[in-house]
Amino acid sequence: MRKLRIVVVNTLIHPGDEHDASLQLQAQRGNALRIGLLESGYDIIASLPADLYLPERIAQLQPDMIIVDAESDARDVLEHIVIATRDERRPIVLFTEDGATDSIDAAMAAGVSAYIVAGLHAERIAPVLNVALARFRQEAKLRAELDDTRHKLAERKVIERAKGLLMTHHGLSEDQAYQRLRSMAMNKKLRLAEIAQRIIDVEDLLGG
Structure with a gap:
């Protein structure tokens, strides 16, 4: 069975921000996510910042799934994701610390297949991604019908x-x-x- 080709989208850390505690935590989460994905047998084809070039990069890479790692700026990241997947839908999994109801509603409206708040553990990644992929396929089938x-x-x-x-x-x-x-x-x-x-x-x- 072919490995799932994944693009990870995370917060862009600018030079000079390395000492910011929240950004350091973000970087640690990102590393944990990448390690968990690799240990689960997934193929990370790119790790990209959520910027204006994201739609073009995703169009070039043609990933099977997009994973978003957003500490507290999930809404800003989602704006770029929506544009990037407007013409060709893909399953999107969002790992975040933002558990606000309006943020979750906005993510679901944007086409996120799974919204995971806190608790980023390697052993949870594969089940979460499998459920997200199944949900995306079911929704795609309903849209086609x-x-x-x-x-x-x-x-x-x-x-x-x-x-x-x-x-x-x-x-x-x-x-x-x-x-x-x-x-x-x-x-x-x-x-x-x-x-x-x-x-x-x-x-x-x-x-x-």
């Missing part, structure tokens, strides 16, 4: 409108109009919705 339903409803509306045009212009019954559509689609080797859309396009072109 919803998109498919919407697409079918849109096609049905197009077919119904085309039938109505045929009935009006050719004096056909509903069944006759449907059979005319089917025959035209078969002759043109097109899907029913495609031939229906062509009929509508011609009607709109002629100003009907």
